[in-house]
Amino acid sequence: MKEKIKRIAEEFRYFIKSLLDVMFVGGRWFYVWMSCLTVLALTGFAGYVIQIQEGLVVTNMREQVSWGFYISNFTFFVGVAAAAVLLVIPAYLYHFRAIKKITALGELLAVTAVSMAIMFVFVDLGRPDRVWHMTPFPGTLNFPGSILAWDMIVLNAYLFLNLIIAAYLGNRRYYGKEPKRRFIIPLILLSIPLAISVHTVTAFVYNGMAARPFWNASILAPRFLASAFCSGPALMIIIFQVLRKQMDFRIEDSAIFKLAEIIAYAMAINLFLMLAEIYKEYYSNTLHLSPMKYLYEGLHGHNELVPWIWTAIIFNVTGFILFLVPGTRKNFITLNIGCVLIITGIWIEKGMGLIIPGFIPDTLGEIYEYMPSVTEVMISAGILAAGAMIYTLLVRAVIALDTGRVRHPGTPLTFYDEDRL
């Protein structure tokens, strides 16, 4: 008995040590990258300490615009998280092999993006010390009444489901065994509706408020999904190229081009839904047009968001054309330009461009123009850096497990032949 415990402890120590070695030991660029992220994350943390001490008065949010940059970023990252499903569907339903290899990386991106989304909500809370009130016990979660309660539940469920899938797949690789299909396939299939519901429920948070005509349109949730299927894969295309260059990670061009093609379709739907929204408000021309007017052309001389949204539109349309034409889609220079354009475009459209006009004009008709304060930008950049750090470390672990650099001493290296360079 004692012997057995000792052996297990020894094995566990070996596992942790080899994992930490691949996660934290790297080349020069790895250290430069991680140092920059650490500095950013610490700056953000310092900003948060100030915000805790002074209160949310250090942001530019006020009574009129009571949600701002944090909730904007929250919305964007929920979208990125939901898009991981895009890799899972073709991989497991249609057995598209090239994409199957990268599914785990997409799932890790989902884990990271959900973590970031949760961090963005957390820094937006006036009383973070009371966040435990959002549990059914010992707190008093308002379920099913409050859609925010639903959102908290699906976000956490999605986070843990993806963690379980990734951990299980990693565990099997470590011991050199094929994953048990009867166990993993149901979990993966479950992650598909959950990814869609994560984004739908987040859309419903805004959508359900009759007080805010800009959000109170049934097109909101479908548009959320369409735009998520643009930004998430665009981010993945860039990440995969970096990994391919920097680490022993193989991905075929065909998988990348397939993703770009999917983005083109999703962007087509997104732009169509945007036009449908614009038509409805402008043609009926009621007072509910005001927030949209503020966004696209300015209202009563207030127009701070106008350059933002037009940047987003130009970027999205350009990205769409680049990804629609096979020639530019399959050229890595134009492909990457397209990715950057689309990520930025959707970040504006699903962030500031969606949240802020909901509050302008406010419910009593006042206009208060909002732009994030320095502290808000600092804290948000800190969360971004923390997310990039989490992803970098997770990806290093997964790739090491995939290629057998971290493996159980009893697993033969030949098991990993297919995945090594």
Next chain:
Amino acid sequence: MKKRFSRRDFIKITAVGAGAAVIPGCSNTITWEEFFQTNFKEMSPQEIKHLLAGLEEKYTKEYGVKFTVKATPAREGVVFGYALDLSRCIGCRRCVYACVKENNPSRDVQIQWIRVLRMKKGEFNLEESEHYYDPDKVPEDGYFYVPVQCQQCENPPCVKACPVKATWKDPDGITVIDYNWCIGCRFCMAACPYRARKFNWTKPLIPKDEMNTDTHYLGNRPRMKGVVEKCTFCVQRSRDGRYPACVEACPVGARKFGNLLDKESEIRYILENFRTFRLKEDLNTQPKFFYFFSLGWG
């Protein structure tokens, strides 16, 4: 006799370890007992008594004046209603100042529960209204005034929005907030169609000599940084049979208040004999705050 394992015990046990890292940063004045406090609606009468005594002591110490904190519950057979006579209102904002004096909102950053909108005669468009009118004399020619505060909806979107049940509608129709339970997510502010809800963006600042020390747990007791607050029809007064401060302060008698269930009340007389309307009726919030006109001109 076996002691039941209560919610309170559970929180104490689990949070002692887990909470240690989080709490000290959040506020300089928060105590362990406050941190572990349960939702007001789930407290026993003993727990409430203990809580109120503790708060009285805390506020008395903090502000150097003697405080009373009560938690008078809603009276049976009472549902409060409010009516505002737009034909008499002169836009003097005395209601606003009386409310501030009564309800202990922050003076710096300024929080006011009542907003008076100035409208051009001939239209009723909130977007065209002026919130910051500042003439030498009111009323001004060509304008009328619309004071807006919490409309005490029968169907309140804010209550539905709250993820932690920190706000609810009491049986007398008043929507109240447990300031000790609110997590400050501000979803209720986004959901409110009347901009009734205000947030404490920083620690509220109130000069000691301006503090109203006759307070209610769900009403005008001092608030803390990071929580939402709003008009409660002066729950600390109305549940004791007094008028809200704004009703008393109005120099032209434009503000009427009473029990909607009492057939003899002034509010019922107004509803039965005048033409009334409510703000944003199309949202089906069903406010218990009515606007009416007693004069045909002026």
